[in-house]
Amino acid sequence: MLKLNRFSAALRLPVIVMALAATFHPAATLAGPPDTPAVGKASPLIAAMQTELDRSFKVLGGQEPPAYFIGYTITNTQRAEVSGSNGALLSSSEARNRWLQVSVRTGTYTLDNTHKVGERQMPSGGPGTAIPVDNDEEIVRRAIWLETDDQYRAAAESLIKIRSSKEVKADTLEGRAPDFSHEQPHKSIEPEASFTLDRKPWEEKVRAYTKAFRESPDILNSIVTFSALAQNAYLVNTEGTQLQHGQTRYRLELFIQGKATDGMNIERYYNFDWVEPKEAPSDKDVAAASATLRKEMEGLVKAPLNEPSVGPALLTGRAAAVFFHEVFGHRAEGHRQKDISEGQTFAKKVGEPILPDFLSIVDDPTLRKLGQEDLLGYYRFDDEGVSSHEVVLVDHGVLKNFEMSRSPLADFPHSNGHGRRQLGATPVSRQGNLIVKSNKTVTNAQLRAKLIELIKTQNKPYGLLIDDIAGGFTFTGRGQPQAFQVQPLVVYKVFADGRPDELVRGVDIVGTPLAALTKIVATGDTPEVFNGYCGAESGSVPVSAAAPAILTTELEVQKKQADTDAPPILPPPAHDVKSAQAKSGGAQ
Amino acid sequence: MRTSLRMVAFLLASASGILPAALAQERSDNDHTLQAMRDEMARAKDRLELKFPGTNEPVRPYYLEYRLLDLEVREVVGQFGALMSSTRTRNRFMNVQARVGSFKQDSSNFVSDEGFRGFIGSTGSVGIDRDYDSLRQDLWIATDQAFKEAVETYSRKRAYLNSLARQTDIDDFSKAAPVKNIEPLVTPDWSGRNWEQEVRESSAALRAFPEIQESRVTYYLVYATEYLLTSEGTEIRTNRSFAAVEAGLSTLAKDGMQLNHFYASYAPKPADLASVDTVKKGLNVTGSELMALRASPPAHSNRGRPHRSWRRCSVRL
Numbered sequence: 001m002l003k004l005n006r007f008s009a010a011l012r013l014p015v016i017v018m019a020l021a022a023t024f025h026p027a028a029t030l031a032g033p034p035d036t037p038a039v040g041k042a043s044p045l046i047a048a049m050q051t052e053l054d055r056s057f058k059v060l061g062g063q064e065p066p067a068y069f070i071g072y073t074i075t076n077t078q079r080a081e082v083s084g085s086n087g088a089l090l091s092s093s094e095a096r097n098r099w100l101q102v103s104v105r106t107g108t109y110t111l112d113n114t115h116k117v118g119e120r121q122m123p124s125g126g127p128g129t130a131i132p133v134d135n136d137e138e139i140v141r142r143a144i145w146l147e148t149d150d151q152y153r154a155a156a157e158s159l160i161k162i163r164s165s166k167e168v169k170a171d172t173l174e175g176r177a178p179d180f181s182h183e184q185p186h187k188s189i190e191p192e193a194s195f196t197l198d199r200k201p202w203e204e205k206v207r208a209y210t211k212a213f214r215e216s217p218d219i220l221n222s223i224v225t226f227s228a229l230a231q232n233a234y235l236v237n238t239e240g241t242q243l244q245h246g247q248t249r250y251r252l253e254l255f256i257q258g259k260a261t262d263g264m265n266i267e268r269y270y271n272f273d274w275v276e277p278k279e280a281p282s283d284k285d286v287a288a289a290s291a292t293l294r295k296e297m298e299g300l301v302k303a304p305l306n307e308p309s310v311g312p313a314l315l316t317g318r319a320a321a322v323f324f325h326e327v328f329g330h331r332a333e334g335h336r337q338k339d340i341s342e343g344q345t346f347a348k349k350v351g352e353p354i355l356p357d358f359l360s361i362v363d364d365p366t367l368r369k370l371g372q373e374d375l376l377g378y379y380r381f382d383d384e385g386v387s388s389h390e391v392v393l394v395d396h397g398v399l400k401n402f403e404m405s406r407s408p409l410a411d412f413p414h415s416n417g418h419g420r421r422q423l424g425a426t427p428v429s430r431q432g433n434l435i436v437k438s439n440k441t442v443t444n445a446q447l448r449a450k451l452i453e454l455i456k457t458q459n460k461p462y463g464l465l466i467d468d469i470a471g472g473f474t475f476t477g478r479g480q481p482q483a484f485q486v487q488p489l490v491v492y493k494v495f496a497d498g499r500p501d502e503l504v505r506g507v508d509i510v511g512t513p514l515a516a517l518t519k520i521v522a523t524g525d526t527p528e529v530f531n532g533y534c535g536a537e538s539g540s541v542p543v544s545a546a547a548p549a550i551l552t553t554e555l556e557v558q559k560k561q562a563d564t565d566a567p568p569i570l571p572p573p574a575h576d577v578k579s580a581q582a583k584s585g586g587a588q
Numbered sequence: 589m590r591t592s593l594r595m596v597a598f599l600l601a602s603a604s605g606i607l608p609a610a611l612a613q614e615r616s617d618n619d620h621t622l623q624a625m626r627d628e629m630a631r632a633k634d635r636l637e638l639k640f641p642g643t644n645e646p647v648r649p650y651y652l653e654y655r656l657l658d659l660e661v662r663e664v665v666g667q668f669g670a671l672m673s674s675t676r677t678r679n680r681f682m683n684v685q686a687r688v689g690s691f692k693q694d695s696s697n698f699v700s701d702e703g704f705r706g707f708i709g710s711t712g713s714v715g716i717d718r719d720y721d722s723l724r725q726d727l728w729i730a731t732d733q734a735f736k737e738a739v740e741t742y743s744r745k746r747a748y749l750n751s752l753a754r755q756t757d758i759d760d761f762s763k764a765a766p767v768k769n770i771e772p773l774v775t776p777d778w779s780g781r782n783w784e785q786e787v788r789e790s791s792a793a794l795r796a797f798p799e800i801q802e803s804r805v806t807y808y809l810v811y812a813t814e815y816l817l818t819s820e821g822t823e824i825r826t827n828r829s830f831a832a833v834e835a836g837l838s839t840l841a842k843d844g845m846q847l848n849h850f851y852a853s854y855a856p857k858p859a860d861l862a863s864v865d866t867v868k869k870g871l872n873v874t875g876s877e878l879m880a881l882r883a884s885p886p887a888h889s890n891r892g893r894p895h896r897s898w899r900r901c902s903v904r905l
Contacts, residue, residue, distance in 0.1 A: 084715070085714065085715050085722065085726075086715060086721075086722040086725040086726060087715070087719070087721055087722040087725070088714070088715020088716065088717040088719050088722035088723070089715055089716050089717050090713065090714070090715055090716065091677065091678065091679060091713075091716065092678070093675065093676065093677050095673065095674075095675050096673070096674075097672075097673050130672060130673070131672070132666075132667050132668075132670030132671055132672050133670075133671055133672065133673065134670040134671045134788075136668075136669065136670040138668075139667060139668050139669070139670045142668070146801055146802070207717070210722075211721075211722075214721065214722075214725060220729060221725075221729065565733075565736060566736070568728065568729060568732040569635075569636055569637070569638065569732055569735070569736075570631065570632070570635055570636065570728065570732065572725060572728060573627075573628065573631070573721070573724040573725060573728050574721060574724075574725070576631070578635075579631055
């Protein structure tokens with residue numbers, strides 16, 4: 001499930017398309033800078049972790065059942081956050097913490113304590129524990145020692161249960177794949193990431209940004225949050241991997257809430273993401289984004305509701321990116337092909353066409369940027385210590401590969417560096433930078449013309465232009481329909497007879513993956529990036545999705561879930577004419 | 589005209605001692621909180637009105653209450669001489685209550701499964717600037733939500749009570765004489781003590797007990813300012829502070845039984861909190877007691893069976 005908070009300008013008018021074209025540089029998009037990491041000084045944590053690892057493995061490797069793999073990860077997080085609401089500061093804080101996670105595997109790579117038997121699967125480690133932020137070797141080793149002991153006990157108990165219950169459960173083809181893949185160890189010590197930040201200027205900014213939203217009576221609440229995050233991971237394991245790597249990220253989130261007269265809640269978002277302090281958005285950039293949000297909010301609260309329909313639709317680049325993330329990306333995650341409770345939509349389709357032949361899809365976490373946009377899904381090593389790779393998932397419409405963690409498949413025995421997790425969770429295969437490429441492109445203006453042609457051909461009263469999407473979700477388990485739902489925020493009806501586009505609200509896109517992916521008939525020529533956080537089994541991880549605008553012959557939309565509480569009885573205090581008149585009368 | 593009357597009332601009240609000098613204090617400390625509360629409450633009292641669901645009967649709030657709590661908290665945590673975390677946070681929490689009906693029977697004391705689903709809510713975290721405009725915006729939404737919720741609840745309550753053979757004789761809400769108590773605004777005094785260093789030094793005392801497996805020594809330093817405004821005329825602004833050192837220790841007995849012990853020391857304000865030496869002495873005593881407990885034999889039940897068998901034995905390394 002993806003919660004992506006960006007929005008794009010629309011394809012509504014050719015003039016806007018031209019403006020967008022000036023912003024993006026397709027020729028520069030997919031190259032990416034060469035990724036040669038700087039060499040840093042090893043943190044004392046690495047030595048402490050390695051010493052304790054050697055000591056633990058020597059003893060636990062000789063127990064019954066033996067531990068055949070132990071891995072330690074310490075994540076050091078420095079986070080500053082400044083948040084404002086309706087013109088005032090909501091909070092301002094900075095914190096540092098460290099989190100230890102220990103993974104212990106008993107048995108063998110082929111059959112270990114994580115083997116899924118029936119519906120039950122045990123993780124290779126617990127949620128972990130907080131440890132001191134001071135580099136005190138004795139205390140760090142003490143924490144690792146206790147956590148290793150806990151995890152070994154849990155792993156040993158699990159393996160005994162698996163060995164006994166395996167005899168009474170049916171053997172499946174998927175279950176014959178090994179439990180853990182053999183991978184090459186990596187040694188890489190990069191400089192530690194950190195930031196020095198004066199929060200005062202940001203406190204003033206969030207006050208000013210949210211105060212500006214008070215000017216609109218249709219905006220009932222506004223929250224603007226600036227955050228800076230420096231995260232360093234230190235990882236050692238018994239295969240010889242020793243890593244120290246980190247990233248610093250900055251984000252500014254604009255969020256406003258409004259309410260239509262029928263009670264429907266309307267929300268609009270805009271995010272700026274950057275990695276270098278000098279790339280922070282200017283006040284002018286933020287004001288422009290805020291003005292767009294405000295205008296859209298004022299339009300949406302008055303916009304008519306859309307009725308359920310099926311017909312041609314055009315999704316702008318960022319909307320299309322979320323569409324591919326939900327409809328395709330989650331179903332290409334390797335562990336879903338192995339799990340018999342999953343729908344396994346694409347498990348047996350490797351080598352077969354699943355998309356129109358003009359479309360290819362890669363997942364490339366090694367890319368820092370796409371054009372001018374920073375990609376949130378960038379990382380050099382995944383959370384299992386495997387280096388990230390570009391993975392060609394679909395080549396000219398034909399399925400080629402999956403995003404793989406260290407949970408191998410029979411035909412895909414190795415990880416391609418997509419084992420990811422939120423702190424405290426166990427890694428599974430996840431998306432990084434999902435990038436859709438097309439060799440059947442037209443300009444966005446031509447794409448709009450093709451939409452109008454489709455409306456006429458299908459004799460429909462209108463088509464839909466999906467301009468911005470809040471996020472979505474998809475069911476991948478067999479217990480539910482293999483359906484997806486994507487939640488657009490800005491949708492226009494496009495008419496074939498030349499009438500102006502009409503903004504509508506209350507729309508959810510629904511569909512099933514195999515059908516939806518084959519209805520794409522053309523794409524735009526300008527890839528756009530959607531940065532956000534994706535939630536799944538291993539928690540919330542930063543991801544990017546990029547795609548050009550897509551034209552589909554058929555898209556089904558349904559009504560959005562309704563809210564029934566009415567708008568406020570009184571006008572906002574700042575817009576209360578009656579109150580102001582009373583005050584001025586009093587002053588006279 | 590209105591301004592003049594207000595001035596006269598103010599002078600009269602000051603002369604008679606009804607209005608404390610604290611109002612002048614409120615004006616001098618740049619805290620616009622109470623003024624925002626007063627103005628939004630006045631607007632809500634005058635103009636909030638709905639019809640009872642399914643009727644033409646108008647309903648207005650007979651009682652409104654605004655509460656705000658400003659909290660400034662420092663929390664410093666240490667373990668065996670190392671710093672675990674150190675945070676300092678400021679928050680302001682809002683709670684708005686609206687009652688419809690009458691003191692005899694109103695919208696309170698009734699729970700229904702089909703309650704009102706608020707949009708932003710009548711409670712929550714709001715801006716910490718003590719400014720006027722943002723607080724009015726927050727109070728406006730919260731009052732609207734609280735009032736609508738009260739109307740819906742009261743409607744359900746009336747329908748339910750009408751189906752009962754006998755009504756309750758006890759009033760839902762009591763009248764109270766208004767209170768005015770506006771204390772001077774207090775600026776938090778963290779006393780200049782190096783709390784991070786103190787937590788390192790005091791928690792290091794537990795290094796003397798290698799058998800202690802886990803420990804956390806936490807310093808909590810809290811300043812709070814509370815505001816209360818009611819439609820009956822109560823206006824309160826009060827300050828409180830609180831400081832604590834709390835420590836939790838755990839170990840395993842040789843038979844695998846987990847044993848815990850605690851240490852705590854409290855003070856009314858951070859400057860009065862126990863010194864490092866005092867805390868170290870306290871932790872030494874607590875640690876020694878835990879070790880004595882660890883060395884003691886397990887208690888047996890009356891039937892002479894072991895108290896409990898523990899899954900976890902002592903650690904392997």
